[in-house]
Amino acid sequence: MSGLAKWVMQKRLNAIIGVMVFGLIPVMFWLAAAILGLVVLRKGVKEGISVFAWGCLPGLVIWMLQGDATALMVMLDVTLLAYILRRTTSWSWVLLIGSFIACISTLIQPLLMANVMNFAVDLVETVLQREGVEVPARSAIFTQAVMAVSIFQAVIAVLALLLARKWQAALYNPGGLRTEFHQLRMPLAFSLVLGAMILIGESVGGAFSVLSLAAVPALVLPGLALVHGILAKKEIGIVGLIAFYLVGFFILNVYFANLLVALSVIDSFVDIRSKIQDKASNSNDSE
Numbered sequence: 014m015s016g017l018a019k020w021v022m023q024k025r026l027n028a029i030i031g032v033m034v035f036g037l038i039p040v041m042f043w044l045a046a047a048i049l050g051l052v053v054l055r056k057g058v059k060e061g062i063s064v065f066a067w068g069c070l071p072g073l074v075i076w077m078l079q080g081d082a083t084a085l086m087v088m089l090d091v092t093l094l095a096y097i098l099r100r101t102t103s104w105s106w107v108l109l110i111g112s113f114i115a116c117i118s119t120l121i122q123p124l125l126m127a128n129v130m131n132f133a134v135d136l137v138e139t140v141l142q143r144e145g146v147e148v149p150a151r152s153a154i155f156t157q158a159v160m161a162v163s164i165f166q167a168v169i170a171v172l173a174l175l176l177a178r179k180w181q182a183a184l185y186n187p188g189g190l191r192t193e194f195h196q197l198r199m200p201l202a203f204s205l206v207l208g209a210m211i212l213i214g215e216s217v218g219g220a221f222s223v224l225s226l227a228a229v230p231a232l233v234l235p236g237l238a239l240v241h242g243i244l245a246k247k248e249i250g251i252v253g254l255i256a257f258y259l260v261g262f263f264i265l266n267v268y269f270a271n272l273l274v275a276l277s278v279i280d281s282f283v284d285i286r287s288k289i290q291d292k293a294s295n296s297n298d299s300e
Contacts, residue, residue: 050177236273
């Protein structure tokens with residue numbers, strides 16, 4: 014994909030073509046969003062606005078014809094998050110704002126995608142009835158569908174921005190994204206805000222559940238970054254990462270995310286990486 018990124022950055026027209034073509038393919042809108050993110054990261058909002066304007070056309074067409082505004086929302090989210098990353102050079106801000114975007118989106122989705130949400134509710138009700146399971150109230154299913162779509166769009170936007178940053182690093186700063194990821198650590202204030210969102214969402218429930226659903230991914234990524242950073246310091250390499258993910262997905266299973274959230278919060282308090290010497294330092298000390 015680095016070839017695509019290089020071609021896109023040659024001139025504005027290439028970026029517009031790339032965004033429009035991939036935006037027209039429903040399952041490839043994330044790639045269009047990544048292209049837009051790359052333009053904003055490298056050339057700024059002024060250059061990105063024109064690409065965004067043309068790139069929104071496919072999303073508008075899909076929304077008008079099918080009632081699905083996902084591509085349009087993701088493009089908007091990526092533009093905003095790319096601007097924040099360009100201004101702050103901080104993934105912590107991106108994750109925090111991304112969680113807020115997911116929460117705010119729950120207020121917008123019923124207006125933008127009412128038909129899609131109602132279709133999803135009908136589908137869920139049909140499946141539950143066939144399985145002989147007690148069907149919850151339609152309003153409850155609708156609320157869950159809205160939250161799921163909002164979280165999905167925000168997560169896809171962050172992942173698209175990660176891809177854009179990877180392209181930018183490959184073209185102009187090799188290894189830059191790896192360094193950024195290994196150093197990603199949530200400031201204490203951000204962790205407290207996200208932790209409060211989780212507590213409120215879990216305690217109150219209902220529509221407030223979106224607070225915890227939006228906050229968890231924003232803490233999971235720094236948790237992963239912490240593990241990657243420690244393994245890199247110790248030069249354990251790919252074998253250690255494979256073992257970590259195998260244990261996480263197949264042994265810890267549903268508790269994997271909880272562990273990563275806990276690690277992220279603890280790291281905000283004590284900065285675990287600063288207390289761990291890298292392998293080179295240990296070797297020098299032993300000589």
